[in-house]
Amino acid sequence: MSGNILEVRGLRAGYGLRTVLEDISITLTSGDWFVLLGPNGCGKSTLLDCVVGRLKPAGGEICIGGYSLTKNPYEAKRELGYGCAPDALPALLTSRQCLEVHAGAKGLSAISDNLLALAEQMRFSPYLESFVDTLSLGTRQKLAVLLALVGDPKLIVLDEAFNGLDPASALVLKRHLRSRIESRGGALLLATHSLDIVEHYADRAAVLIEGKLRHEWSRDELQLLRESRGDFEAALAQATLDTQ
Amino acid sequence: MTAPRLMAARMLRRNRHSLLGMRGAITAWLGFSAILLLLFIERDGAIRMINWLRAHTLLCDGLALVASALMVARRRALKRAEFARSWLAAVPIRASTARWEALIIEALPALVAMAMLTALAVVIALAILLGRLLAVSLGAASLSLLSVLGGLMSGIAVGVIASFAMPAPKPVDLPPGSRYVPHNRARKSAAIRPSLRALGIWPVRQMFAWAQPKVVARASIPILLIMPLGTTADAAMVAIGMAGIGGGLVLLSRAVILVSRVSRRWMAPLPARAAAVTRALLFPTLGAIVAASAAEILLLLMFDVGFIKAFGGACASR
Numbered sequence: 335m336s337g338n339i340l341e342v343r344g345l346r347a348g349y350g351l352r353t354v355l356e357d358i359s360i361t362l363t364s365g366d367w368f369v370l371l372g373p374n375g376c377g378k379s380t381l382l383d384c385v386v387g388r389l390k391p392a393g394g395e396i397c398i399g400g401y402s403l404t405k406n407p408y409e410a411k412r413e414l415g416y417g418c419a420p421d422a423l424p425a426l427l428t429s430r431q432c433l434e435v436h437a438g439a440k441g442l443s444a445i446s447d448n449l450l451a452l453a454e455q456m457r458f459s460p461y462l463e464s465f466v467d468t469l470s471l472g473t474r475q476k477l478a479v480l481l482a483l484v485g486d487p488k489l490i491v492l493d494e495a496f497n498g499l500d501p502a503s504a505l506v507l508k509r510h511l512r513s514r515i516e517s518r519g520g521a522l523l524l525a526t527h528s529l530d531i532v533e534h535y536a537d538r539a540a541v542l543i544e545g546k547l548r549h550e551w552s553r554d555e556l557q558l559l560r561e562s563r564g565d566f567e568a569a570l571a572q573a574t575l576d577t578q
Numbered sequence: 579m580t581a582p583r584l585m586a587a588r589m590l591r592r593n594r595h596s597l598l599g600m601r602g603a604i605t606a607w608l609g610f611s612a613i614l615l616l617l618f619i620e621r622d623g624a625i626r627m628i629n630w631l632r633a634h635t636l637l638c639d640g641l642a643l644v645a646s647a648l649m650v651a652r653r654r655a656l657k658r659a660e661f662a663r664s665w666l667a668a669v670p671i672r673a674s675t676a677r678w679e680a681l682i683i684e685a686l687p688a689l690v691a692m693a694m695l696t697a698l699a700v701v702i703a704l705a706i707l708l709g710r711l712l713a714v715s716l717g718a719a720s721l722s723l724l725s726v727l728g729g730l731m732s733g734i735a736v737g738v739i740a741s742f743a744m745p746a747p748k749p750v751d752l753p754p755g756s757r758y759v760p761h762n763r764a765r766k767s768a769a770i771r772p773s774l775r776a777l778g779i780w781p782v783r784q785m786f787a788w789a790q791p792k793v794v795a796r797a798s799i800p801i802l803l804i805m806p807l808g809t810t811a812d813a814a815m816v817a818i819g820m821a822g823i824g825g826g827l828v829l830l831s832r833a834v835i836l837v838s839r840v841s842r843r844w845m846a847p848l849p850a851r852a853a854a855v856t857r858a859l860l861f862p863t864l865g866a867i868v869a870a871s872a873a874e875i876l877l878l879l880m881f882d883v884g885f886i887k888a889f890g891g892a893c894a895s896r
Contacts, residue, residue, distance in 0.1 A: 386847035411849035424844060426756055426783040427776050437772030439850035445770045462770075465756035491847075 338363055339489050339521040345394035347384050354380045355545045362521040369532050370525040371570060372542035378525040382493050385523065386416040399488050415487030417495050420474035425467035429477050433484060440485040449483055452510050456503040471498040479507060490522045508535055529566045541573055549573035581679035582669045632722040639733035646688045646737025651744040654684040688738045692731050699727045755787030774854060777841060778862030784833035785826060797825060816881045823874045827867060834863050
C-alpha cells in the first residue's frame with residue numbers, strides 16, 4: 335500500500351481490435367485536482383471508464399487508495415465516487431432512490447449532512463421525489479455529481495460534470511469540490527473541455543491526444559501561468575501543436 | 579438538389595442492410611416460401627376465400643379505401659411533425675421536390691401495398707397466359723383473383739386521394755415512461771435511508787412503463803376479436819384478465835433482463851456485492867411473477883369452465 339490515491343501504470347485499453355489508450359500513467363496524491371483535457375474522441379471517457387471499472391483494460395494496472403482494481407475491486411471501489419453521464423442514470427427510479435441505492439451499495443447508514451447541504455445549495459432538493467426521466471439535463475447532471483460524492487470517497491471521478499449546469503450551481507459545485515479535496519485529503523480526476531477550471535481550480539492538468547498523454551502541467555507550471563496571467567488557451571494549443 | 583429525406587432513408591437502409599447481411603434475406607425468403615406452402619396446402623380454402631372476396635367486392639374495396647385514407651392521413655400528420663424536428667428541417671429544397679418527396683413518404687404504405695398487389699397480379703396474369711399457351715386451364719379463380727386485386731388497388735389509390743380531404747389527426751407523443759408508474763411518494767422531509775430495495779421495484783416499474791394505456795388498448799383488440807360468438811360476459815372478462823396477466827408476465831420477464839443489464843453497468847463503479855444486488859433485484863420480481871402466475875392459474879381454471887359452457891352452448895345452438 336502506498337500513499338497515492340490513484341495510480342495508473344502502463345494502461346492500455348480499446349474496443350475490439352481498436353486500441354484507444356496506450357501506455358497511460360497517472361498518479362494522484364492527496365489534495366490533487368487533476369484535469370484531463372483533449373480533443374473529442376481522444377479517449378478521455380475511455381480512460382475514466384477504465385479507472386472506475388466499467389471497462390476492462392487490455393494491459394497495465396490501476397490502484398485506488400492502494401488497492402488494485404483487478405485484484406481487490408471491492409476495496410478499491412469503496413474509495414471511489416463516479417459521476418456517470420446523465421443519460422446513464424436509471425430513468426424509472428426517483429432521485430431519492432438513486433441516492434439510497436448508492437448509499438446502500440457503499441454500506442452507509444445515512445447520507446452525510448454535507449451532501450444534503452450541497453444538494454440544497456444547488457437547488458436540487460425539490461427534485462428528490464421526481465423520476466429521473468422527468469428531470470432536465472442540468473438537474474440530472476446535478477444528481478450524477480451528488481451520487482459521485484455519496485460516502486465521501488477519496489477519489490472522485492467526473493466526466494464533463496459541468497455540462498448543462500447553470501452558472502450559479504456550477505460555481506457552488508466547483509467551490510465545494512475544491513474545499514472537499516483540500517479539507518479531506520481526497521483527489522479529483524475530471525475530464526473536461528472547460529479551460530476556466532484549469533485556470534482557477536486545477537492543481538495539475540494533462541492533455542490526451544490519440545490515446546497518449548502528450549503534455550502535463552505540474553502544480554508549479556500552472557501556478558506560474560496564473561501568476562504571469564498567461565493564456566491557457568494558447569498554452570494548450572502550443573502543447574497540442576508541439577506533439578504533432 | 580435531390581430529395582434529402584429520401585436520400586437519408588436510402589443511406590440508413592443501406593447501412594442497416596450491410597449490418598443484417600444475408601440473415602435478413604434468408605429470413606424473408608423463408609417467410610415467403612412458408613406462405614406459398616401454406617397457400618398450396620390450403621388451396622381449396624384459398625379458392626373459397628377468393629370467391630368470397632369477389633362476391634363482396636364493393637365491401638372489400640370500400641374497406642381498402644377507408645383503411646388507406648385513415649392510414650395515410652395519420653402518417654402524414656406524424657411525418658410532418660417528425661420533419662419539423664428533423665436534422666434535415668433546415669436543408670434548402672425546391673418546393674416541387676419537397677411536394678413529391680412528401681407525397682412518397684406519406685403515402686409509402688399505400689404505395690408498397692399497391693406494388694405488392696401489382697406484382698401478384700402480374701404473376702397471376704403470366705400464369706394464365708402460360709396456361710393458355712400450354713392449353714391448361716387454371717380455372718375461374720385466377721380471373722376472380724385478378725378482379726379482386728384490381729378492385730383493392732383502386733380502393734387504396736382512391737383512399738390516398740381521399741386522405742387529403744380528411745382532417746389531420748393530432749400527432750401523439752408517448753409521455754415519459756414514469757407517467758403511468760405507480761409510486762408512493764415519500765415525505766419531502768423524510769430521511770434518505772440507504773438501501774438496495776429500489777432495485778427490486780425497478781423491473782416492475784419498467785413493466786408498467788411499457789404497458790401504457792394506449793398500448794394495452796391496442797393489444798386488447800385482437801383478444802376481443804377472437805372471442806367466439808356466444809361467449810358470456812364473465813368468460814370474456816376472465817379471458818381479458820388472463821391475457822392481461824400473461825402479457826404482464828412477458829413484459830416483466832423482459833424488464834428483468836433489461837434492468838439487470840442496465841443496472842450492472844450503472845452500478846459497476848460501486849462496491850456492491852454481486853449476491854446482495856442479485857437478491858435485491860430478483861427477489862421482489864420473482865415474488866411478483868409467482869403471484870401473477872398463481873392468479874393466472876386461478877383464472878385459467880375459471881375460464882376453462884366458462885369457455886366450455888359457452889362453446890358447448892354455441893355448438894348446441896347450431
